[in-house]
Amino acid sequence: MAHDSVEIKPGVHLETATFEGKNKVMGFWMFLGAETVLFACLFGTYLALRNQTVNGPSGADLFDPVLVAVATAILLFSSLTSVFAMMAMNKLDKKGMLFWLGVTVLLGLSFLVLEIYEFIHYIHEGHTFMSSAFGSSFYALVGTHGAHVTFGIIWISTIMYQAWKWGINTETAPKLFVSSLYWHFIDVVWVFIFTLVYLLGMVG
Amino acid sequence: MGTLLIMIVFGLFFAAIFTGGYNNTLIQRARKTTAWDWLTSVDHKKIGVMYFMAGIFYFVVGGLEALFMRYQLLVPGNDAFVGRTFNELLTMHGTTMIFFAAMPLIFGLINVVMPLQIGARDVAFPFLNSLGFWLFFFGALLTNMGWIFGGAPDAGWTSYVQLALNEYSPGPGVDYYVLGLQIAGAGTTMSGINFLVTILNMRTKGMSLLRMPMFTWTSLITSVLIIFAMPPLTIALLLLMMDRLFGANFFDHVMGGSAVLWEHLFWIFGHPEVYIVVLPAFGIMSDIFSTFSKKKLFGYNSMVFATSLIGFLGFMVWVHHMFTVGLGPVSNSIFAIATMLIAIPTGIKVFNWLFTMWGGELTFPVAMKWAIGFIPTFVIGGMTGIMLAAPPADFQYQDSYFVVAHFHYVLIGGTVFALLAGAYYWWPKMFGKMLSERLGNWHFWLFFIGFHLTFFPQHFLGLFGMPRRVFTYEPNVGLEYINQVSTFGAILMGIGTIIFAWNMIQSFRSKKIAAADPWDGRSLEWATQTPVPFYNFAQLPEVRGVDAFWLEKQAGNKEMTPAEPLGKIHMPSGSHIPFLMSIALFVGGWGLIARSWQIGVMGLLAFGVTMFMRSFDRDHGFYVKPKELLDKEAKS
Numbered sequence: 124m125a126h127d128s129v130e131i132k133p134g135v136h137l138e139t140a141t142f143e144g145k146n147k148v149m150g151f152w153m154f155l156g157a158e159t160v161l162f163a164c165l166f167g168t169y170l171a172l173r174n175q176t177v178n179g180p181s182g183a184d185l186f187d188p189v190l191v192a193v194a195t196a197i198l199l200f201s202s203l204t205s206v207f208a209m210m211a212m213n214k215l216d217k218k219g220m221l222f223w224l225g226v227t228v229l230l231g232l233s234f235l236v237l238e239i240y241e242f243i244h245y246i247h248e249g250h251t252f253m254s255s256a257f258g259s260s261f262y263a264l265v266g267t268h269g270a271h272v273t274f275g276i277i278w279i280s281t282i283m284y285q286a287w288k289w290g291i292n293t294e295t296a297p298k299l300f301v302s303s304l305y306w307h308f309i310d311v312v313w314v315f316i317f318t319l320v321y322l323l324g325m326v327g
Numbered sequence: 328m329g330t331l332l333i334m335i336v337f338g339l340f341f342a343a344i345f346t347g348g349y350n351n352t353l354i355q356r357a358r359k360t361t362a363w364d365w366l367t368s369v370d371h372k373k374i375g376v377m378y379f380m381a382g383i384f385y386f387v388v389g390g391l392e393a394l395f396m397r398y399q400l401l402v403p404g405n406d407a408f409v410g411r412t413f414n415e416l417l418t419m420h421g422t423t424m425i426f427f428a429a430m431p432l433i434f435g436l437i438n439v440v441m442p443l444q445i446g447a448r449d450v451a452f453p454f455l456n457s458l459g460f461w462l463f464f465f466g467a468l469l470t471n472m473g474w475i476f477g478g479a480p481d482a483g484w485t486s487y488v489q490l491a492l493n494e495y496s497p498g499p500g501v502d503y504y505v506l507g508l509q510i511a512g513a514g515t516t517m518s519g520i521n522f523l524v525t526i527l528n529m530r531t532k533g534m535s536l537l538r539m540p541m542f543t544w545t546s547l548i549t550s551v552l553i554i555f556a557m558p559p560l561t562i563a564l565l566l567l568m569m570d571r572l573f574g575a576n577f578f579d580h581v582m583g584g585s586a587v588l589w590e591h592l593f594w595i596f597g598h599p600e601v602y603i604v605v606l607p608a609f610g611i612m613s614d615i616f617s618t619f620s621k622k623k624l625f626g627y628n629s630m631v632f633a634t635s636l637i638g639f640l641g642f643m644v645w646v647h648h649m650f651t652v653g654l655g656p657v658s659n660s661i662f663a664i665a666t667m668l669i670a671i672p673t674g675i676k677v678f679n680w681l682f683t684m685w686g687g688e689l690t691f692p693v694a695m696k697w698a699i700g701f702i703p704t705f706v707i708g709g710m711t712g713i714m715l716a717a718p719p720a721d722f723q724y725q726d727s728y729f730v731v732a733h734f735h736y737v738l739i740g741g742t743v744f745a746l747l748a749g750a751y752y753w754w755p756k757m758f759g760k761m762l763s764e765r766l767g768n769w770h771f772w773l774f775f776i777g778f779h780l781t782f783f784p785q786h787f788l789g790l791f792g793m794p795r796r797v798f799t800y801e802p803n804v805g806l807e808y809i810n811q812v813s814t815f816g817a818i819l820m821g822i823g824t825i826i827f828a829w830n831m832i833q834s835f836r837s838k839k840i841a842a843a844d845p846w847d848g849r850s851l852e853w854a855t856q857t858p859v860p861f862y863n864f865a866q867l868p869e870v871r872g873v874d875a876f877w878l879e880k881q882a883g884n885k886e887m888t889p890a891e892p893l894g895k896i897h898m899p900s901g902s903h904i905p906f907l908m909s910i911a912l913f914v915g916g917w918g919l920i921a922r923s924w925q926i927g928v929m930g931l932l933a934f935g936v937t938m939f940m941r942s943f944d945r946d947h948g949f950y951v952k953p954k955e956l957l958d959k960e961a962k963s
Contacts, residue, residue, distance in 0.1 A: 142528075145528060146451040146452065146524050146528050146529075149524050149527065149528060150451060150452060150455075150520050150521070150524045153519075153520045153523055153524065153554055154520055156554055156555065157516055157519075157520070157554045157555070157557065157558050158558070160554075160555050160558040160559065161558035161561060161562060164558060164559050164562035164563075164592060164595075165562060167591075167592075168562070168566065168577065168588060168592075171585060171588055172577070172583065172584065172585065172588070175582075175583025175584070175585075176583070177582055177583045252569075252573065252574075252575055253573075253574045253575060253576065255576060255582055255583050256576045256577060256579070256582055256583030256584040256585070257583065258576070259566075259569065259570075259575035259576045259577050259584070260577065263565075263566065263569065263575070263577075281939070281942060282942075285942070285943070294945070294947075298942075
């Protein structure tokens with residue numbers, strides 16, 4: 124039952140065409156549930172500690188709305204390109220899919236560069252991981268998100284290589300699909316970071 | 328220099344793995360051994376047995392720690408285990424019993440039994456199952472390494488800050504707790520996801536959700552709890568690690584940190600954890616009551632509802648561990664009411680069990696004795712729970728032996744009794760042999776009487792003012808006699824456990840294979856052969872109602888009706904990668920404990936490499952022909 128040969132043609136949802144694929148997609152949704160709680164705890168920690176600046180700079184002193192807005196735009200746009208990649212995958216358009224995944228990875232990389240630039244800037248301002256409880260909780264939350272972006276970039280690049288080599292089939296399609304779910308998830312987390320860390324921080 | 332040397336050894340180690348080993352014949356020989364077979368197995372039954380045996384081992388370790396503590400408390404002013412040693416004993420007793428005994432014993436039973444009960448050939452993610460086990464195994468090992476290298480954790484199993492910070496707990500002790508539990512916890516989360524997807528996706532034809540045996544239902548709810556309760560622990564441990572190892576300030580109040588934050592994060596995990604270990608126990612009991620009363624479980628639907636409700640409310644009550652923190656009367660009242668509400672679904676369950684037995688054709692093998700002993704014991708624990716749930720009274724009980732008595736009544740009277748009941752009940756399916764009923768009776772009575780002698784007097788110790796976690800007490804204040812009764816009871820429990828160990832050894836040595844259905848069972852696990860073939864079912868069975876196998880037997884059938892024709896079966900191949908992954912994290916974790924960033928980073932990189940190995944591993948399993956098919960082909 125599990126390995127009935129699946130007809131590979133455009134429009135067939137290859138990611139859930141096999142039993143393994145169905146399990147993988149459902150399991151990944153459960154994993155994202157756990158990740159949601161994980162980030163919720165980091166958000167709670169940050170909100171509890173964000174005013175404990177101990178004479179250091181506060182969020183209102185530090186945050187630059189333009190830089191963060193650009194980073195947000197980049198990350199949200201990368202979500203769109205990963206949707207294009209999935210649409211191409213469903214049409215079995217390998218070239219198109221690899222192109223859009225490539226754009227996604229590049230956008231992710233530029234987001235990461237902006238974030239690293241931002242962190243270096245903050246450290247020069249005296250806002251470090253060790254400077255105060257605010258500093259610790261800020262870097263823990265934003266840094267964990269950044270680590271997720273980094274992992275996502277490495278992961279999607281690896282699967283791009285596999286799709287390029289092995290093609291779009293019942294083996295690679297579930298991997299591609301769940302990695303795009305993951306990418307959307309870290310975008311959604313960023314929307315909350317943008318609101319609860321940066322916007323809330325700027326109004327004090 | 329030392330670090331460099333270790334890095335070189337590590338590098339060579341991985342070079343050896345990637346090149347297939349310096350001596351290929353050695354590897355080939357290793358692959359044929361039994362040890363390699365178990366190490367790389369992705370068979371849910373073998374992984375279940377490994378979980379179970381590891382759980383028994385740590386149950387004995389935690390039990391010895393408890394006996395040492397009871398010995399210290401035998402007389403006032405005893406100097407056998409004082410100060411830090413006593414703190415290490417109480418910390419590791421709690422940590423070991425919760426994380427390394429109760430959880431793996433439960434996972435062991437779920438792994439062996441649940442896929443059989445839903446009529447599946449394996450779990451949804453066999454590789455992840457193996458990885459979950461090995462992460463647990465190496466996490467537990469790492470936590471216990473503290474006994475030998477640099478001191479065990481000594482800040483209590485709750486590891487409250489500020490106590491657990493560098494200033495008050497110098498040395499690596501708490502680091503072992505932080506990193507060991509982090510690794511074991513990752514494994515637990517994976518298993519939770521795996522079990523949930525297995526139950527939702529892999530049920531055989533006709534096995535609708537409301538036809539599943541109660542043990543499978545409770546496994547499902549427990550898996551949901553694991554998925555949502557483990558991340559807060561992960562974050563709590565991450566923050567504590569950052570504070571201790573990297574100079575962060577989450578909990579240091581001088582730098583603006585908050586000690587209450589740890590308590591919240593820990594108990595948002597910690598309270599659902601109580602239900603993670605007790606819900607499967609309820610499931611085991613339900614199956615046993617139904618089987619040995621020869622009746623359908625009374626109030627099946629209300630049982631499912633009660634289980635779900637307990638799971639839901641379990642997330643709403645964590646502040647009852649923090650009534651004395653000073654969060655104010657409003658939050659204390661809300662959480663007190665939520666806590667008392669849990670008595671309602673739990674009461675539903677207790678009455679359902681009683682009504683299942685009512686008018687049933689009762690038999691009393693050892694498994695049923697544990698189940699019947701469980702009801703009054705657990706009810707006593709529940710009643711002291713209601714007492715503790717009232718905040719004004721809780722101010723009196725807080726940190727006294729009354730609390731110790733309460734949670735041992737629910738955790739031993741609930742979880743341990745159920746696990747032992749489950750062990751006697753499912754032993755023939757797990758190992759293909761029976762446990763001796765005669766030795767089992769000795770085990771039950773010694774352990775049951777010993778348990779009540781140990782913990783019932785502790786209620787009064789607490790009410791008379793003896794604080795928990797303190798290594799001695801004053802003479803002539805009326806505490807000696809009660810403490811001595813308690814220690815005597817603990818010795819009886821110890822003797823009971825030794826008899827259980829002897830019973831296990833006897834069963835392994837015996838040559839007599841158990842019957843496939845020794846208890847006249849009701850659910851699908853009893854419809855398989857004993858020993859269970861690695862593909863479980865030659866043909867997946869079709870289910871026609873609750874108590875599927877019982878229905879067929881009542882209809883005069885000897886076996887289940889197959890849901891598919893006899894044919895080739897697809898099975899996953901074993902893999903050594905989970906073992907490697909866990910070793911990588913073990914080494915990395917130990918590097919961080921030893922404050923060697925190089926080894927820590929190397930371990931994490933090695934873990935990353937093993938993830939690539941997995942991603943590029945294109946092994947899609949293999950096809951087997953079941954014995955029945957081979958027989959048929961041989962005939963024709």
